[in-house]
Structure formats: structure tokens, C-alpha cells
Amino acid sequence: MTRKKQTDRVTITDVARVAGVSKTTVSRYLGGQYHVLSESTQARIKEAIEQLNYRPNQMARGLKRDRSYLIGMVMADISNPYSTAVLRGAEDVCKQKGYSILVCNTDNDPAKEREYILMLQSHRIDGLLINTTGKNNDFLRELANDCTPVVLIDRKVPVLGFDTVGLDxxxxxxxxxxxxxxxxxxxxxxxxxxxxxxxxxxxxxxxxxxxxxxxxxxxxxxxxxxxxxxxxxxxxxxxxxxxxxxxxxxxxxxxxxxxxxxxxxxxxxxxxxxxxxxxxxxxxxxxxxxxxxxxxxxxxPTYQIGMTAMERIFQRMEGDGSPAQNIAFAGKLIIRGSTPPVV
Amino acid sequence: MTRKKQTDRVTITDVARVAGVSKTTVSRYLGGQYHVLSESTQARIKEAIEQLNYRPNQMARGLKRDRSYLIGMVMADISNPYSTAVLRGAEDVCKQKGYSILVCNTDNDPAKEREYILMLQSHRIDGLLINTTGKNNDFLRELANDCTPVVLIDRKVPVLGFDTVGLDxxxxxxxxxxxxxxxxxxxxxxxxxxxxxxxxxxxxxxxxxxxxxxxxxxxxxxxxxxxxxxxxxxxxxxxxxxxxxxxxxxxxxxxxxxxxxxxxxxxxxxxxxxxxxxxxxxxxxxxxxxxxxxxxxxxxPTYQIGMTAMERIFQRMEGDGSPAQNIAFAGKLIIRGSTPPVV
DNA sequence: CCGGTTTCTGAAATCGGTTTCATTATAGCA
DNA sequence: TGCTATAATGAAACCGATTTCAGAAACCGG
Structure with a gap:
């Protein structure tokens, strides 16, 4: 019996070998197509996966499926608590769908913003949330030609067909x-x-x-x-x-x-x-x-803004082709001592 | 001449065709192996890349190279300004090296922490920064068997061979x-x-x-x-x-x-x-x-903590096999009015 | 007992890059 | 001139998944 080096990762082929089936069958199991698999086969694959502690490689899966299961999030200022509050909302939606978020902080620098977006594109992100610096409008407009869904947060870009989510x-x-x-x-x-x-x-x-x-x-x-x-x-x-x-x-x-x-x-x-x-x-x-x-x-309602923005991404991914929406949430005035009635 | 559908992305094969060379040659150009390429070939490839607006697919590249160019960052509480300050330091180091950061917020929930780490592993992240909940020690210890570099931030895990960075x-x-x-x-x-x-x-x-x-x-x-x-x-x-x-x-x-x-x-x-x-x-x-x-x-020194943690990751990636380090930065006392001398 | 479904499974192609190895052309040298 | 070293390039295998297509086995009705 040949044994792999420790550093080698377990692949679907290893699982197939241990379970005594083909890669195809294992792949079907991973994809949840249980109805085409016999009970005994399912059991053997399950067993093999656990025994080997197998985790599918998202890069390989993504390459073939043309999906990275990654969402890009480009924020103008991550140290602003607004950004992290939005992030939390966005993240919770993502997690539930099995997606992860690539976070980028542009420091309000348009050059950084461009670089990050190109970088994200080369990772073939499936969606993009942008809280833009506001100084890249031409560049952002080009994004509209790509098929990747984009949602702008808080800040809109004129003339563009992007969904936006923010405050009213x-x-x-x-x-x-x-x-x-x-x-x-x-x-x-x-x-x-x-x-x-x-x-x-x-x-x-x-x-x-x-x-x-x-x-x-x-x-x-x-x-x-x-x-x-x-x-x-x-x-x-x-x-x-x-x-x-x-x-x-x-x-x-x-x-x-x-x-x-x-x-x-x-x-x-x-x-x-x-x-x-x-x-x-x-x-x-x-x-x-x-x-x-x-x-x-x-x-x-920052958490809500993040959630909603991410939900728009997923709706677009799932084929929603309706015209771009501007979603604006009401703000809530919280009255405290700094504004007493004038006597 | 056949034309691809709009939704199809430009691939290295397209670049090769336009430049009149093979995929191999384009790949070498992308990899910066200019010394083996003739000037004229370089020029034609450069031209083709610009004309097509080509961006290499990191998933494909990563699959073969066994590198995702992704770093995972698992934070116990992202809404704590400490976390975002550290993130900024970490991000700047990453950006400079062409890496991106996958940010996860565990809300101090050990179950979320486990799920996120498994998720990150399946993306084959090249490094992992953890600000742990502190309630997953056994699980984290298993991580040490993987070859992926791990650095703990602020919170250590007993007995373990992980590098740590935080305050003294x-x-x-x-x-x-x-x-x-x-x-x-x-x-x-x-x-x-x-x-x-x-x-x-x-x-x-x-x-x-x-x-x-x-x-x-x-x-x-x-x-x-x-x-x-x-x-x-x-x-x-x-x-x-x-x-x-x-x-x-x-x-x-x-x-x-x-x-x-x-x-x-x-x-x-x-x-x-x-x-x-x-x-x-x-x-x-x-x-x-x-x-x-x-x-x-x-x-x-939060920014410094983030930078240093990420630098450790890269050093480990580049083969540094030295024993685990605990890096502790001095804190700085900032005296204000809330602690007057007792009279 | 036979043709036609239905159920379950696998071989091979594919995704878009990188890498190995082979090949061609040219230069250098005796 | 002939033979080898070097420079520049490409064909094909490969990374680890998914997907297409086809095949085997079991089942079913007439």
C-alpha cells in the first residue's frame, strides 16, 4: 500500500479509493444528490470521508463550477464602526449560504480601491459590496459590464445600474x-x-x-x-x-x-x-x-443595511434581472442631553 | 472568427491566441520569467493582455500551485475596535504581497469558530490568524498538524506550537x-x-x-x-x-x-x-x-500587532521552521484626568 | 423470454492555469 | 564543416473537483 506524504492533502480520489467507488460517485455525494446513490454507497462514502477527515478543495470545485463562493467587500474606512456593523450583517447572510467574505480597506484612496477590485476579480468573486471612495466613478461604471453582481453601500455612483443600500x-x-x-x-x-x-x-x-x-x-x-x-x-x-x-x-x-x-x-x-x-x-x-x-x-440600522445589501447580491446571483434598486432605510433620532429645548 | 459570449471570461488561451504564442509562453510571462522570453514576444503578450483586459484566474493558478493567495482571519469580536485596528495592520502587509484576507467574526462562539476554520481550510488558505474564543483548545491543537501557518493574536492556547502576537x-x-x-x-x-x-x-x-x-x-x-x-x-x-x-x-x-x-x-x-x-x-x-x-x-500598538502577526505568517510560509515565538509588545500608559493624585 | 425503463455507477472530458520535458533554431568552437 | 551548448518556445500532463455520456444490473409488463 502506498502512503502519501503528510503534507499532501486528502483528495476526492483518496476518498473514492477508500470507499471503493469512483470519483464521480463521491462528487455526487458531496453535491447532495443522494437520490441517485444507494444507501450502502452513501454509508461507505460517509465513512471514508470521516476516516480521512476529507474537506473538498474549493479552488478545484470553483474552477469547474465557475463559482468561488467568495464575496468581495471593499470599504472606504474599516476603522469606522459603521463599516464593521455593516460587515456583521453581511457576514451573517453569507455564512448561512456557505460563502466567505474578502474584506478590503481602501482608506478612502481611489488607487487602492481600483487595485483591490482588480485583485478581487482575479479571485473570481461571486459578488461585490462597495462602500466607495467616490473618486472612481468611471472605473466603477466599467464594472457594470461584468456579470458579477455589485451592490453599493451608503454611497451611490451617478447614472449607474447598481443596486444601492443605505440610509434615507x-x-x-x-x-x-x-x-x-x-x-x-x-x-x-x-x-x-x-x-x-x-x-x-x-x-x-x-x-x-x-x-x-x-x-x-x-x-x-x-x-x-x-x-x-x-x-x-x-x-x-x-x-x-x-x-x-x-x-x-x-x-x-x-x-x-x-x-x-x-x-x-x-x-x-x-x-x-x-x-x-x-x-x-x-x-x-x-x-x-x-x-x-x-x-x-x-x-x-447598520446591521440591517449589511444584511440587505448581501441579500441583494444573492438575489442577483440567482438570476433576479429587475432594474437596479435604491434601498433606503429610515434613520432613528435618539434624543439626548446635547440638544435641550431653547428657553 | 468565433466570438465568445459576453459572460465568458478571457482566459490565458485567448491571450495566447491573440499574441500568437502558446499558453506556456503566456504563463511564463505572467510568472515574471522574462529572462527566458524574447523582447518581441513579451511585447506581443503585453499588448494582447491589455487589449483583452485579461486577468488571470487565481483559482486555476492556485489549484496547480497549491496556493490560494488567501489568508484567513478569525476574530472573536469584529465590532471591537481592537479587531479592526489589527486587521488594518495585517491587511497592509498582505496587500503588499498580493494576498487577500478572508475575515470571519465568531462572536465569541466556539461553534462558529470551528465552522469558520473548516470553511477557510476548504478554501485552502495559505495562512491563518486567530483571535480565538478560547473555548476550542482541542480543536485548535489539531490545526498544528496541518502545514498551514497559524498565528494567534492576543489570546494564546496552552501547550501549543503556535506563534503568538499580542500585548505584554x-x-x-x-x-x-x-x-x-x-x-x-x-x-x-x-x-x-x-x-x-x-x-x-x-x-x-x-x-x-x-x-x-x-x-x-x-x-x-x-x-x-x-x-x-x-x-x-x-x-x-x-x-x-x-x-x-x-x-x-x-x-x-x-x-x-x-x-x-x-x-x-x-x-x-x-x-x-x-x-x-x-x-x-x-x-x-x-x-x-x-x-x-x-x-x-x-x-x-494594535496596528503593529496586526503587521507583526502577518509577517510571522509569511516567514513561516517561506520556510522558517524555528520554534514558536511569543511576541509581546509593550503597552503605553496614557495619563488623563480620571486618575488624579489622591490628596 | 424479450424489449424497455429505471436505478446506480464509472470513464473521460473539462475548468484555466503551471510545469515538465522535448524541440527547434542559432551561436560558438575546434 | 560538423558538433555541442544555449536560447526560445510549445505539446501535453497535471492540479482536484464537476459533469456528460454511456453502460450494467435489476425490474417490469406482455
């Missing part, structure tokens, strides 16, 4: 602003990361701007800040707050990362929340409740 | 406790998630216990809390704080997640930090500086 930015922003107005705030600043190219930022900012005239706050108080340079945020605060004419000001942070830097800047300037300035923010981070008397925030 | 828990814990003692604290509580099976928790707690007698605080104030049930934490606080006899108490949180729940519990009880109780914690979370006057914390 219009509803959420509008609800938040109406809440502030009802509480008596008349001076509202909206602080966002650079808006160009990122649809969710654009949509949120657009609502802020659109409601300004109607409700009597200034659309000029829409500030874009690059969080890499902390001075800019500091200047913005000075500019906004010094113009306060007896009116209680409120600052609206466009996401959790902005909020973090904002709180840091306020603290270093000795400005108190909510005494000197009220604060509201997108993203209900785990720590939002802990800052002072809590920061009022708009919670996103 | 002894140094870090000891440094923190000495810091507290120097500041004049004599009543120290250490609050940890359940210690059984998780080496990093055990190591940290062991130092707390070991130094107790020597420095005159009580080793009884080591509390294990299951964070699923918030009442337990509340009871622990009551128990510890009511025994305070005029001495200023300090609570030492065993990681960032514990700290989060701790702060929440203290706030809901109306206990102020640092007036009523001082606080120190493992993990310098992004928000630690923002709570009150800041929480004193032990920062871990």
Missing part, C-alpha cells in the same frame, strides 16, 4: 432639522467631510441647504472640513460661534467621525455642550451616550 | 498598578470579562492578584462580569464601593468594552469620575479622551 438621508436629515427647529434652535451649522463625490454627504447637505431659506437659518453655515487638518475645524468653530447674536447655536455633525473631532475641538477650546453650544450628529456611536449628558444622534 | 500583559498591568499606587490609591478593583480560557484576561488578572498582597490592596476585588447582564456589573459596583472606608477607590477596566459598560453603569448610578471613583482601563479607544476629563488608558 432625506428623511433622516429633515427629521433632525425639524427636531432642532421645534426645540427652538435658529442658528444651525452643518459640518461635513468633503462632499464632492460622496453621495450620502451630498444628500444630507442638500437637505440642510434646501431647508435653510424656508426655516430662516443660514445656508452659509454649511462647512466642509478635511479632518486631516484639525486647524480647519477650529477655524470653522470660531467663525460660526462668534457670529452668534444671542441665539443659541447648534452644530450638526455629518457623521460619527466628524462628531469625534468636533467634541475634541470643543473641549480643547473650553466650549461646553450643551451650555455654550448644542450638538447633534449622524451615527449613534457606542460612546455618544457617554459624552456629557449624551449626544443626540441619528442611528442607522 | 505583565508589563502593562504592572505598570498601570504601580502608577495607581504611586498616585496614592489603596483600594483597587479589577473588572474583567470571564477569565476562563482567555489567556490575555488571565495574564492581566494574575498580575493584579500577584501584586495585591505585596502592595496592600485586596485581591478579592477582582471581579468577573458577563457583560450580557448589566445587573451583575451594577452589583459589583455596589459591593466594591460600599466597602470604601474613606479611601479613594479606583476601578481598573480589563478592556475597552468593559470600560464602556462601566462608564454607562457609573453614570446611571450618578457616580462621578473622578470625584467619587477613579478609572483606568486597557485599550485606548478613540473616545477615552472625551469622557469627562479623559480616561487614563493603556494603549496597545
Amino acid at each position: 438621508n432625506e428623511q433622516a436629515t429633515s427629521e433632525a432639522i425639524h427636531f432642532l427647529l421645534n426645540r427652538g434652535y435658529k442658528r444651525i451649522a452643518y459640518v461635513s467631510e468633503p462632499i464632492a463625490g460622496v453621495s450620502s454627504r451630498r444628500e444630507r447637505a442638500a437637505v440642510f441647504t434646501a431647508l435653510a431659506d424656508q426655516y430662516g437659518y443660514s445656508a452659509d453655515d454649511l462647512y466642509e472640513v478635511n479632518l486631516q487638518s484639525p486647524e480647519r475645524l477650529s477655524e470653522v468653530l470660531d467663525h460660526f460661534l462668534q457670529r452668534t447674536q444671542g441665539e443659541k447655536p447648534v452644530i450638526f455633525a455629518a457623521n460619527g467621525v466628524v462628531l469625534l473631532k468636533l467634541i475634541r475641538a470643543l473641549q480643547s477650546k473650553g466650549i461646553s455642550v450643551p451650555e455654550d453650544v448644542a450638538v447633534i450628529s449622524f451615527d449613534d456611536t457606542e460612546w455618544a451616550a457617554l459624552i456629557g449628558s449624551g449626544i443626540t444622534a441619528i442611528a442607522q | 500583559n505583565e508589563q502593562a498591568t504592572s505598570e498601570a498598578i504601580h502608577f495607581l499606587l504611586n498616585r496614592g490609591y489603596k483600594r483597587i478593583a479589577y473588572v474583567s470579562e470571564p477569565i476562563a480560557g482567555v489567556s490575555s484576561r488571565r495574564e492581566r488578572a494574575a498580575v493584579f492578584t500577584a501584586l495585591a498582597d505585596q502592595y496592600g490592596y485586596s485581591a478579592d476585588d477582582l471581579y468577573e462580569v458577563n457583560l450580557q447582564s448589566p445587573e451583575r456589573l451594577s452589583e459589583v459596583l455596589d459591593h466594591f464601593l460600599q466597602r470604601t472606608q474613606g479611601e479613594k477607590p479606583v476601578i481598573f477596566a480589563a478592556n475597552g468594552v468593559v470600560l464602556l459598560k462601566l462608564i454607562r453603569a457609573l453614570q446611571s448610578k450618578g457616580i462621578s469620575v473622578p470625584e467619587d471613583v477613579a478609572v483606568i482601563s486597557f485599550d485606548d479607544t478613540e473616545w477615552a479622551a472625551l469622557i469627562g476629563s479623559g480616561i487614563t488608558a493603556i494603549a496597545q
Whole structure:
């Protein structure tokens, strides 16, 4: 009897030999085609698989079936808790279907984004979730020619036939602003990361701007800040707050990362929340409740977003050819101490 | 001229045909064996690849080469920022080498951990990073028989020949406790998630216990809390704080997640930090500086941990057969307002 | 007892690459 | 000129699965 080296993996041929059947038969067993197999054959194969501790090689299987059982996930910023929350939702759906996720972090760098997508393609991923940097629109449009299903998360790409899943930015922003107005705030600043190219930022900012005239706050108080340079945020605060004419000001942070830097800047300037300035923010981070008397925030159903995005992938894989959908979930306003009623 | 269906991917055979050479020659080009190829052949292949927009199929390549160019990463809790910070370090090393990462989140569930590892094995991953649940030691030991390199992150498994990378828990814990003692604290509580099976928790707690007698605080104030049930934490606080006899108490949180729940519990009880109780914690979370006057914390070099772990994987892949290493990085104590000197 | 199903199984082709080995052409040298 | 070394290339086997197609055995009705 010949024995393989220890380093050699057990193959379907080994199983076939031990069970005394052909590779074909073993393959049918693996594929769950039990109805064409005799009971005794099934038993012998089962026995052999357990004895050898056999695990089929997905690369070989994938090559023939033209399926990798891999899903790519390209995130602009994996250290943002939003990303991992979405990942969890996506992963749970995948696991249940026997798929695994290849995670890539682009650090908001479009070059990295391109490289990663090419890399994923060469692994022949069966689906692709993208939270795009927003600076690769032409490149992404080419993806549409491939047959691989793509779902965009949070950020859309214009003109394109991709499914998208994210927050209903219009509803959420509008609800938040109406809440502030009802509480008596008349001076509202909206602080966002650079808006160009990122649809969710654009949509949120657009609502802020659109409601300004109607409700009597200034659309000029829409500030874009690059969080890499902390001075800019500091200047913005000075500019906004010094113009306060007896009116209680409120600052609206466009996401959790902005909020973090904002709180840091306020603290270093000795400005108190909510005494000197009220604060509201997108993203209900785990720590939002802990800052002072809590920061009022708009919670996103992140887990649900991840699940839904991945479910779209599978539906597309299973042949759903319907037109691209934009799926937008409502945000939920969580009221805390940072936005007290104006007296 | 025959034309393939749109859905068909370009293969090496197509490139060979267009370039007017054999598959073999194209393969050599792809493998970078330029020295055996004539200049003109190289040029024609390059041209053909670009024209066809060809991307080699990693499954086919992997099947023959017995390499998947995939690394598995199994994390106990991906929503812990520690995990994503480590992931970033690991990913950067991978990307540079042309590898991709399959990320799995076990939610501290040993059954999920087993399933994921089997799944990864069937993808024939070339390396495996595990932040283990700590409840699969027998199963993990079997992994050692496989030839695939494994590196454990943060949590070790007894008796095993795996490389490990993590924090120097002894140094870090000891440094923190000495810091507290120097500041004049004599009543120290250490609050940890359940210690059984998780080496990093055990190591940290062991130092707390070991130094107790020597420095005159009580080793009884080591509390294990299951964070699923918030009442337990509340009871622990009551128990510890009511025994305070005029001495200023300090609570030492065993990681960032514990700290989060701790702060929440203290706030809901109306206990102020640092007036009523001082606080120190493992993990310098992004928000630690923002709570009150800041929480004193032990920062871990997470990015470095991820990088180093992945580098070990590649070294093992390249044939390094040296005995298993335990690599422990020093933590850095970041002093903030939550631990003022006792007056 | 015979042709026709039905049930179960296997030989061989295939997926898209890599690798081994053989072949051709050209150069170098006596 | 003839013979060998070297450079450049290709045919075919191979990796480990799946799938097509065909064959053997058992069963069935007339």
C-alpha cells in the first residue's frame, strides 16, 4: 500500500479509493444528490470521508463550477464602526449560504480601491459590496459590464445600474432639522467631510441647504472640513460661534467621525455642550451616550443595511434581472442631553 | 472568427491566441520569467493582455500551485475596535504581497469558530490568524498538524506550537498598578470579562492578584462580569464601593468594552469620575479622551500587532521552521484626568 | 423470454492555469 | 564543416473537483 506524504492533502480520489467507488460517485455525494446513490454507497462514502477527515478543495470545485463562493467587500474606512456593523450583517447572510467574505480597506484612496477590485476579480468573486471612495466613478461604471453582481453601500455612483443600500438621508436629515427647529434652535451649522463625490454627504447637505431659506437659518453655515487638518475645524468653530447674536447655536455633525473631532475641538477650546453650544450628529456611536449628558444622534440600522445589501447580491446571483434598486432605510433620532429645548 | 459570449471570461488561451504564442509562453510571462522570453514576444503578450483586459484566474493558478493567495482571519469580536485596528495592520502587509484576507467574526462562539476554520481550510488558505474564543483548545491543537501557518493574536492556547502576537500583559498591568499606587490609591478593583480560557484576561488578572498582597490592596476585588447582564456589573459596583472606608477607590477596566459598560453603569448610578471613583482601563479607544476629563488608558500598538502577526505568517510560509515565538509588545500608559493624585 | 425503463455507477472530458520535458533554431568552437 | 551548448518556445500532463455520456444490473409488463 502506498502512503502519501503528510503534507499532501486528502483528495476526492483518496476518498473514492477508500470507499471503493469512483470519483464521480463521491462528487455526487458531496453535491447532495443522494437520490441517485444507494444507501450502502452513501454509508461507505460517509465513512471514508470521516476516516480521512476529507474537506473538498474549493479552488478545484470553483474552477469547474465557475463559482468561488467568495464575496468581495471593499470599504472606504474599516476603522469606522459603521463599516464593521455593516460587515456583521453581511457576514451573517453569507455564512448561512456557505460563502466567505474578502474584506478590503481602501482608506478612502481611489488607487487602492481600483487595485483591490482588480485583485478581487482575479479571485473570481461571486459578488461585490462597495462602500466607495467616490473618486472612481468611471472605473466603477466599467464594472457594470461584468456579470458579477455589485451592490453599493451608503454611497451611490451617478447614472449607474447598481443596486444601492443605505440610509434615507432625506428623511433622516429633515427629521433632525425639524427636531432642532421645534426645540427652538435658529442658528444651525452643518459640518461635513468633503462632499464632492460622496453621495450620502451630498444628500444630507442638500437637505440642510434646501431647508435653510424656508426655516430662516443660514445656508452659509454649511462647512466642509478635511479632518486631516484639525486647524480647519477650529477655524470653522470660531467663525460660526462668534457670529452668534444671542441665539443659541447648534452644530450638526455629518457623521460619527466628524462628531469625534468636533467634541475634541470643543473641549480643547473650553466650549461646553450643551451650555455654550448644542450638538447633534449622524451615527449613534457606542460612546455618544457617554459624552456629557449624551449626544443626540441619528442611528442607522447598520446591521440591517449589511444584511440587505448581501441579500441583494444573492438575489442577483440567482438570476433576479429587475432594474437596479435604491434601498433606503429610515434613520432613528435618539434624543439626548446635547440638544435641550431653547428657553 | 468565433466570438465568445459576453459572460465568458478571457482566459490565458485567448491571450495566447491573440499574441500568437502558446499558453506556456503566456504563463511564463505572467510568472515574471522574462529572462527566458524574447523582447518581441513579451511585447506581443503585453499588448494582447491589455487589449483583452485579461486577468488571470487565481483559482486555476492556485489549484496547480497549491496556493490560494488567501489568508484567513478569525476574530472573536469584529465590532471591537481592537479587531479592526489589527486587521488594518495585517491587511497592509498582505496587500503588499498580493494576498487577500478572508475575515470571519465568531462572536465569541466556539461553534462558529470551528465552522469558520473548516470553511477557510476548504478554501485552502495559505495562512491563518486567530483571535480565538478560547473555548476550542482541542480543536485548535489539531490545526498544528496541518502545514498551514497559524498565528494567534492576543489570546494564546496552552501547550501549543503556535506563534503568538499580542500585548505584554505583565508589563502593562504592572505598570498601570504601580502608577495607581504611586498616585496614592489603596483600594483597587479589577473588572474583567470571564477569565476562563482567555489567556490575555488571565495574564492581566494574575498580575493584579500577584501584586495585591505585596502592595496592600485586596485581591478579592477582582471581579468577573458577563457583560450580557448589566445587573451583575451594577452589583459589583455596589459591593466594591460600599466597602470604601474613606479611601479613594479606583476601578481598573480589563478592556475597552468593559470600560464602556462601566462608564454607562457609573453614570446611571450618578457616580462621578473622578470625584467619587477613579478609572483606568486597557485599550485606548478613540473616545477615552472625551469622557469627562479623559480616561487614563493603556494603549496597545494594535496596528503593529496586526503587521507583526502577518509577517510571522509569511516567514513561516517561506520556510522558517524555528520554534514558536511569543511576541509581546509593550503597552503605553496614557495619563488623563480620571486618575488624579489622591490628596 | 424479450424489449424497455429505471436505478446506480464509472470513464473521460473539462475548468484555466503551471510545469515538465522535448524541440527547434542559432551561436560558438575546434 | 560538423558538433555541442544555449536560447526560445510549445505539446501535453497535471492540479482536484464537476459533469456528460454511456453502460450494467435489476425490474417490469406482455
